[in-house]
Amino acid sequence: MTQQAQPMGDARLRVRGLTRRFGGLIAVNNVDIDLHVGEVHAVIGTNGAGKSTLINMLSGELPASSGSIVLDGRDVTRMPQPRRARSGIGRSYQRTTIFPEFSVFENCRLTAQAQTLPRPWHIWQSSQRCAASRERAMSALAKAGLAHLADEQAGSLSHGAKRQLEVAMCLATKPQVLLLDEPLAGMGAEETERMLALLDELKSGHAVLLVEHDMDAVFRIAERITVMVNGTVVASGAPADIRENPVVRTAYLGEETVHA
Secondary structure, three states: EEEOOOOOOOOOOOEEEEEEEOOOOEEEEEEEEEOOOOOOOEEEEHHHHOOHHHHHHOOOOOOOOOOOOEEEOOEEOOOHHHHHHOOOOOOOOOOOOOOOOOHHHHHHHHHHHHHOOOOOOOOOOOOHHHHHHHHHHHHHHOOOHHHHHOOOHHHHHHHHHHHHHHHHHHOOOOOOOOEEOOOOOOOHHHHHHHHHHHHHOOOOOEEEEEOOOOHHHHHHHHEEEEEEEOOOOEEOHHHHHHOOOOOHHOOOOHHHHOOO
């Protein structure tokens, strides 16, 4: 494996030796990744490379067979998904997970409420907690560029705006780390540009892991790229290094044209 030195400074999320086995199949094999505030770290690979399994382990939805996940100095490897989310790991999904019948604002408010209440989906909450949830929701919508659509029904949004809403819902939990699973899927050129601008803005306050198939977008937005093949990291480094890496070109990039 070709792997460049990790960036300087403390990693917000540090992953070491992360492995997931399904019987005799090793879906993710001994993966090391550091995520830093101020950078978008993209993970690329063909279907079946282990990207989704990796992100599911990081978010806590799938337990690791071995290895460690450390968030801001705290080992969260065995922490269940709800507690991990409360500790600062937010994620989006390949498929839209919004509540289409609710307003854009209510989607964000419910997500924020889940983060602030002792029992997340309990109806009754103090006026102080209610105000905190509303404030978080509006702040998240503003960051995602959706404040002007707060009263719109979520199901009526364009595909790109729905994906932005999913990012806003992540932000409503006040995460330290954002795990974004193919946020550009199905987007047109204009929607892609809006999402890339949003990611570029968000990285200043978050460590961002991006799993994405749009290679042009990845090489434009990422400060660091990790390449997976058959569950194993074959290379990790700056975009320029990845682009010229012969192992990567043979294993993956040769399948698509990546423009300079």
